Amino acid sequence: MNKLLPIILGLVASFLLHFKAQAQTPWDEVMMDRGEVCVALMYEHSSWDRYWEGDLIRGNANIGTFTRRMAMPMIAVGLTKKVNMIASLPYVGTKASGGTQVGQNGIQDLSVSAKIDWVQKRINGGRLLFLTNAHFNRPVGNYLSDYMPFSIGFGAPEIGLRGIGGYKMDNGLVFRASFAYLWRGQTEIERDYYYQNGSVYSRFMNVPNALNFHGAIGYWAFDNRLRMEATFMSLNCLSGDDIRAYNRPQPTNKMEVSQVGAWVQYYIKSDRGLGALAYFNQTVSGRNMGRGSTIGLGLTYQFNAY
Amino acid sequence: MKNINIYLLVSLLVVASSCIEETPRYYEFESYQFERMDEDGGTWKTFLVTDPSQISITTPSDVNSSEYQAELTQVKNQMSGLNTGQRAVIRYWTNNPVLRWNEIALELAAKYNLIPGPNPDDTYTLPNPANPEGPPAFPFAHPPYTSRMLAYLSAAQFDALVVSWYYKFEYDRKSPYKVDDSIVPAYTTNEIPSYPSDGASIAQVSKEILTAMFPLEADYLEQKFQEHIVSLIQAGLNVPSDINAGLTIGTEVANLAKQRASSDGMSRAQTPKPVSDSIANAAFERFGWKWQNMETPQRPVGLTPLFGKVSMWNVPNVEEVRVGPPPAPGSVEFEKDAQELQRFANNLTTNQRRIANWWEDGVGSYTPPGHWNKFAKETIVKNKLNPLRSARVLAYMNTAIMDAGVACWDTKYYYHYPRPVETIPGFKTILGTPNFPAYTSGHSTFSASAAEVLSYFFPDDATKFKNWAMEAAMSRVYGGIHYRFDAEVGIKQGENVGKYAVNRAKSDGGN
Numbered sequence: 091m092n093k094l095l096p097i098i099l100g101l102v103a104s105f106l107l108h109f110k111a112q113a114q115t116p117w118d119e120v121m122m123d124r125g126e127v128c129v130a131l132m133y134e135h136s137s138w139d140r141y142w143e144g145d146l147i148r149g150n151a152n153i154g155t156f157t158r159r160m161a162m163p164m165i166a167v168g169l170t171k172k173v174n175m176i177a178s179l180p181y182v183g184t185k186a187s188g189g190t191q192v193g194q195n196g197i198q199d200l201s202v203s204a205k206i207d208w209v210q211k212r213i214n215g216g217r218l219l220f221l222t223n224a225h226f227n228r229p230v231g232n233y234l235s236d237y238m239p240f241s242i243g244f245g246a247p248e249i250g251l252r253g254i255g256g257y258k259m260d261n262g263l264v265f266r267a268s269f270a271y272l273w274r275g276q277t278e279i280e281r282d283y284y285y286q287n288g289s290v291y292s293r294f295m296n297v298p299n300a301l302n303f304h305g306a307i308g309y310w311a312f313d314n315r316l317r318m319e320a321t322f323m324s325l326n327c328l329s330g331d332d333i334r335a336y337n338r339p340q341p342t343n344k345m346e347v348s349q350v351g352a353w354v355q356y357y358i359k360s361d362r363g364l365g366a367l368a369y370f371n372q373t374v375s376g377r378n379m380g381r382g383s384t385i386g387l388g389l390t391y392q393f394n395a396y
Numbered sequence: 397m398k399n400i401n402i403y404l405l406v407s408l409l410v411v412a413s414s415c416i417e418e419t420p421r422y423y424e425f426e427s428y429q430f431e432r433m434d435e436d437g438g439t440w441k442t443f444l445v446t447d448p449s450q451i452s453i454t455t456p457s458d459v460n461s462s463e464y465q466a467e468l469t470q471v472k473n474q475m476s477g478l479n480t481g482q483r484a485v486i487r488y489w490t491n492n493p494v495l496r497w498n499e500i501a502l503e504l505a506a507k508y509n510l511i512p513g514p515n516p517d518d519t520y521t522l523p524n525p526a527n528p529e530g531p532p533a534f535p536f537a538h539p540p541y542t543s544r545m546l547a548y549l550s551a552a553q554f555d556a557l558v559v560s561w562y563y564k565f566e567y568d569r570k571s572p573y574k575v576d577d578s579i580v581p582a583y584t585t586n587e588i589p590s591y592p593s594d595g596a597s598i599a600q601v602s603k604e605i606l607t608a609m610f611p612l613e614a615d616y617l618e619q620k621f622q623e624h625i626v627s628l629i630q631a632g633l634n635v636p637s638d639i640n641a642g643l644t645i646g647t648e649v650a651n652l653a654k655q656r657a658s659s660d661g662m663s664r665a666q667t668p669k670p671v672s673d674s675i676a677n678a679a680f681e682r683f684g685w686k687w688q689n690m691e692t693p694q695r696p697v698g699l700t701p702l703f704g705k706v707s708m709w710n711v712p713n714v715e716e717v718r719v720g721p722p723p724a725p726g727s728v729e730f731e732k733d734a735q736e737l738q739r740f741a742n743n744l745t746t747n748q749r750r751i752a753n754w755w756e757d758g759v760g761s762y763t764p765p766g767h768w769n770k771f772a773k774e775t776i777v778k779n780k781l782n783p784l785r786s787a788r789v790l791a792y793m794n795t796a797i798m799d800a801g802v803a804c805w806d807t808k809y810y811y812h813y814p815r816p817v818e819t820i821p822g823f824k825t826i827l828g829t830p831n832f833p834a835y836t837s838g839h840s841t842f843s844a845s846a847a848e849v850l851s852y853f854f855p856d857d858a859t860k861f862k863n864w865a866m867e868a869a870m871s872r873v874y875g876g877i878h879y880r881f882d883a884e885v886g887i888k889q890g891e892n893v894g895k896y897a898v899n900r901a902k903s904d905g906g907n
Binding site for chain 1: 415416417418419420421422423499502503506507510511512513514531532690691692693741746749750753754756757759760761762766767770817823824825826827828829
């Protein structure tokens with residue numbers, strides 16, 4: 091984050107004109123016009139040295155500090171003014187500073203989502219917004235999900251339906267909450283017996299469904315070219331088992347996590363062309379998860395394709 | 397467009413939910429016609445019992461007696477008006493409950509196969525049978541523990557059935573459904589006499605052995621036991637006096653098993669640190685190397701250094717099956733196999749990775765002995781063995797597997813050979829490195845001994861079993877935790893140990 095600050099300040103200092111800003115995520119209220127295309131490249135670095143075994147927070151010297159790095163190309167397309175598509179495909183690598191086990195690297199899950207703008211209604215000095223986002227994720231490549239904590243993903247398809255509500259005031263303030271139900275399928279593993287509160291004779295593990303909440307208070311400054319947000323995210327699996335004592339996690343675990351964070355995005359000269367973004371998240375509570383902190387950096391480039 | 401989106405989402409959900417695979421909790425099979433009755437089963441050689449007549453049961457009442465007729469009425473009453481839940485329980489137990497109790501044993505092995513973690517002050521506390529609640533809970537059902545648990549369970553089940561068969565054909569009292577046509581049994585019928593109840597003897601002996609091995613599970617096992625006993629009546633297999641006689645046999649055989657277990661040397665297998673250090677130093681003086689635990693904080697003692705001294709079942713003396721020394725670290729032979737490990741680590745194929753994981757059977761699982769019990773169970777059903785013959789296969793296989801473990805552990809701590817993560821600088825693995833020396837590989841010895849026994853009982857599948865054992869052995873090399881020589885010599889050692897069990901089986905009267 092410290093390294094990032096001069097860059098952001100530099101970008102802020104170079105602002106010129108006013109524009110409608112873009113570059114979106116599946117959980118925000120941002121939409122692009124028909125024919126607009128935004129490509130992005132994101133880099134994310136997260137690490138933890140303590141994790142929750144069930145609800146017990148603990149360290150493990152045979153993991154030491156766990157590091158996860160991700161590079162993710164992303165594309166958003168304005169099919170119409172009301173319907174945008176977003177796709178992304180991350181490459182993820184994991185490693186541990188302690189112990190003798192090797193990390194995992196590879197292409198993780200392809201994600202495709204469709205965002206629809208349903209309601210834009212003017213109410214005293216602002217606009218009330220309601221959008222939905224439906225997404226489908228599926229693993230590509232053959233990474234092994236049953237190699238936790240090193241696995242780069244949970245290895246199962248996911249279908250999510252998200253409702254996004256927001257209120258964007260004319261003075262640039264934005265309040266947003268989004269709520270998603272995530273339906274997860276099964277992950278194929280490389281053994282045909284495992285323990286999940288008893289024996290299971292199967293090559294498949296059921297990955298628990300989950301609820302996901304995103305909340306943000308944001309401010310769009312410099313004529314919509316600088317976007318700053320304070321964020322909160324939580325994810326709660328609706329079923330699943332706990333990591334057993336000093337045992338490794340597995341994709342059937344009931345994972346829960348909540349994070350606070352910040353998001354800054356800047357468009358160098360207009361709603362076209364180059365932009366940059368940066369974010370930071372800190373895990374504040376969890377279950378069967380690492381207590382991680384994450385920084386992410388991204389470059390975006392937007393153009394009109396048709 | 398909006399409608400298309402919703403349509404797409406709904407169809408995705410429908411497609412996705414239609415391809416959900418089953419995640420069964422036990423092996424599903426129907427009761428089946430036994431391939432034979434084994435009228436002479438009562439004459440077969442046993443493991444714990446000297447002679448069936450040392451266990452006495454009362455002479456049963458005649459099927460025409462009023463006493464028996466009263467029991468029959470009781471059975472009919474219990475069989476009428478069964479609810480769905482009761483029917484499901486009957487279907488679960490099947491007419492070969494030996495396999496269900498074996499499955500319960502595997503489940504408990506997986507439940508208790510958790511290695512104790514370090515305390516906040518970096519010390520380790522070991523599970524203590526005198527204080528089973530812990531923490532850590534007793535037992536840590538690691539592979540040697542599980543191999544021994546299964547050996548006692550299967551040997552006791554087999555002996556209980558030999559004794560049951562002995563009296564069944566001595567008294568020759570028919571099953572309730574043979575006496576009274578109005579009784580329709582839940583399972584495929586057979587001509588095997590029902591006094592004493594083989595099911596009850598299995599239930600009793602299994603409950604007692606497993607409770608001794610997993611003391612915290614006493615309530616769970618009692619509940620399974622009650623459920624099983626009730627199902628014997630509700631399925632129309634037995635009258636209460638059949639069951640009582642079966643329970644007597646189960647108790648007596650379990651006592652013999654527990655007696656043997658109390659003095660087989662297992663209680664001394666996990667040594668204090670000074671003993672463990674002297675074992676390591678003896679190896680260092682003899683060979684110039686010694687194994688060390690590489691975890692942080694370092695575990696002061698390896699896993700069960702004196703498991704190699706535990707009483708064997710089929711091998712007279714462990715030194716008969718001790719193998720020759722491994723190549724010295726740094727030797728040409730060693731370097732060849734160490735370089736192979738680095739090649740695998742750098743270019744592991746998808747299939748090699750799959751093999752490494754398929755056979756991992758690591759912490760939290762039913763261990764390699766458990767894996768072979770699963771194969772045995774499926775093969776027993778495929779070949780339609782009766783409970784006595786099923787128990788015989790499991791008894792010879794599990795005593796061979798435990799013997800292989802004893803032989804392997806004797807070799808491991810005699811040579812005290814370091815693991816690849818110790819000898820190859822910076823080496824990282826996809827499998828966790830276990831807390832005991834490398835040579836010979838436990839997976840290889842367990843698997844080869846099991847394959848040897850199963851190949852004897854099921855010759856049609858011999859090639860398959862031997863290939864599996866080879867694959868299990870190589871899985872540890874792909875996983876980076878064993879050198880090829882650990883695996884190859886381990887296979888030979890396991891085969892050798894397995895032959896002792898096979899030779900015993902050849903003359904037990906069961907052929």
